[in-house]
Amino acid sequence: MFPYPSGNIHMGHVRNYVIGDICARYHKLKGDEVIHPMGWDAFGLPAENAAIQFKTHPQDWTYQNIQNMKEQLKKLDLDIDWNREIATCSKDYYVHQQELFIELYNAGLAYKKDALVNWDPVDQTVLANEQVIDGKGWRTGAEVEKKKLSQWFFKITNYAEELLNGLDDLDLWPEKVKTMQKNWIGKSIGAEIKFEICENGNFLNIYTTRPDTIYGATFIAVSINHKIVSDNLDKDVIEDIKRNFASVNEAKEKLGVKLDIHCKHPILDKKIPVYIANFVLDTYGEGAIFGCPAHDERDFEFANKYSLPIIKVIECDDDELPYTGEGKVINSPLLNGLDKKDAIERVIKHFKKEGIGDKKVNYKLRDWGVSRQRYWGCPIPVIYYEDGSHRVLDKEELPVLLPYDVNLEGKGNALLKKEDWRKIICPKTKKVAFRETDTLDTFVDSSWYYMRFLNNKLGKPFDARQINELLPVDKYIGGIEHAILHLLYSRFFMKALRDIYGFKIDEPFKQLFTQGMITHKTYRTSDNQWVMPSEVVSKDGTLISVKTKEKIEEGPCEKMSKSKKNVIEPDEILSSYGIDATRIFMISDSPPDRELEWTDEGIQSSKNLIHRLERYFLRKKNIVDNNVNKNVEKFVFNIEKNILSFSLNKCVADIYTLFNYLEKTKTYLHNSDLSKKILTCIFPILPKLALSINKSLFDSNEFKHWPNVNANLLLEDKITLPIQIHGKLITTIDTKKGYSEEEIMESICKLDRVKNKIIDKKITKVINVQDKIINIITN
């Protein structure tokens, strides 16, 4: 995943890109065609905020950061093809994105509608859901308001079913990510039922997954934002109710307001009251439910509070109420005696016959709101006429360039104030028109960048032939924090563009690897001020601050973060430990998908290993051990296996194992062919070290091919066979593969440890797993 150019690379980037680099270098040695690109997710709020804070321009700030971070990345010896570099804020990128927007619009996948959005009253902008934390703006801390605004949406819901089903085929994705996406899409199967409103004969739609409990329905509850509310109550009254609801949001206490209307029960001849309830979501289903207090916890709580009847319709004890489990239906003439599944089927059939309901599949997933009231983003290619109508531009009218010269002072979107940019004469109608001032969510930028990498200089977004040939991305590496947003949006884009451009590709990323975070101990003073690790020293067993000599408390290991000051700067590490030690430490202590704890001992021992390897190859050639070929062969085999399975921590163990063996047996390979093999295998992990040794031993500047593994050499002839009695290990015996059971049992029975165990016992059974283990069973 490409980085956001925030200023400096951090250790998380280092780990991410080192893991990817090892894979890329390995596959190149295997002769595979490898595209290993890098780019910048360069639009977004932080640039604008920084620009205001430091009195610079978002573009200047961003490009300066890109330049800086590119230099830092280059120090990591990454085998990146910089010719493919893209920055999403460059017009060479976002202009093509405007074309995609037009295509999506023409395909009916982009549309405009009024919607309730998160509005930050301080920053005067809409915030994405993920930028709202506990109901407050992430940057301002201000209470976020719900505001109705006209917004652009992408119709991701059209693909809900396919996005869900497609997960089953992503067998190289972590289960966790797939589960998260599944939950986010949130498919449920239920029924939609029309309730007739007694007072006016209109209908109210509700969605339920439990139509089998319909006989237990004693009230209807709707969301405060439901249309029926504004039809029946004055604005001020609604505002009052909203305020009242907001006051108990945290406590989740059930609140309701009774409306002056009733619904007819769809089967029974009775009227049931309609409430506005604070626990009914306007964003799920129809924003309206029927309440069945006997078999739903929320309805039960609500019914008790407002003294509504509770009618039991699923068999259970009274003290079990609300009972939400399975059981036989009771008190329901049409459904009595049926189990849940049959009752649901039966009642839906009835509703269908009566024309008041049907089976309904519902998704939690909502359409993707892509409008942002911000300057630093991709302009949406739309214009508005003075009569309020709008027109999406034609491709020929592109590009809509983001103006550089804007006034970022003050609040709100700078584009709104940029009158000479906003106001145009529409070339088609010759009428006065105004450009759309909202820009696209940055997640749009990152939804298709992997396609642009295939040819970043093309005069159109991408070449369909190339997409078909090269996508999906074979290995995609990044943090799990993108599990839903970026990875779901990208999957949607792949499918939508497939349908528009006729690609044969359904999924953008074949294998997803989510690397773990890097953690570090935290330090704080007695008055709870965070302290940088580099400012802490140990003196006489206690930690003190270098600067103030204050006593320092050591806290738990946590994700590196600037706020807790427990960060290690890659630049400092690279200059004191070097690139090779830094790279190998990134994969040493933990499997790459788990947390890695940064420790001084860890990085130091990585550095020691690098020195050890350097020293080893300087030694005079001395090949004495006749197992050396076999051990090198095993090494090649294991490294390859472990790179392919992302078990990179085991690659490090493989290196130690090999060199422990070589040094133990005093086998020095110097410039032998075996050295070349070994160096080729460590090259993907430690390119600088491998190249420098390669230069001095072989006067060569490259590694050409990954060594072929000679499977015959891997076969062990001699084995140490474990001997068990009743499944417990007793001893081992050295033998050769292919021993005969009869002969070996004879020797085994002579072994003291075995003899003592089976003395005055009879062997009733011998389980011989040939060449693996022998288990002796006695009476």
Added chain:
RNA sequence: GCGCCAGUGGCGGAAUGGUAGACGCGCUGGUCUUAGGAACCAGUGGGCAACCGUGGGGGUUCGAGUCCCUCCUGGCGCACCA
């Protein structure tokens, strides 16, 4: 509350149902020295031993860290989703 993942030495972690603890860190003892952010050698799950040991309890199996059931603990995600 729902879902997912994970519990193995002092620590990070290895183990296609077949010798638990590879490899590293740390620690102990020793060697060497142009005193280093070294290097080298030996040792390092517990127990004097028989033996005991992979969160607890059951089960399947000749054999379980691994499979099944159940409980406990921790982490992550979602969360009034009807």
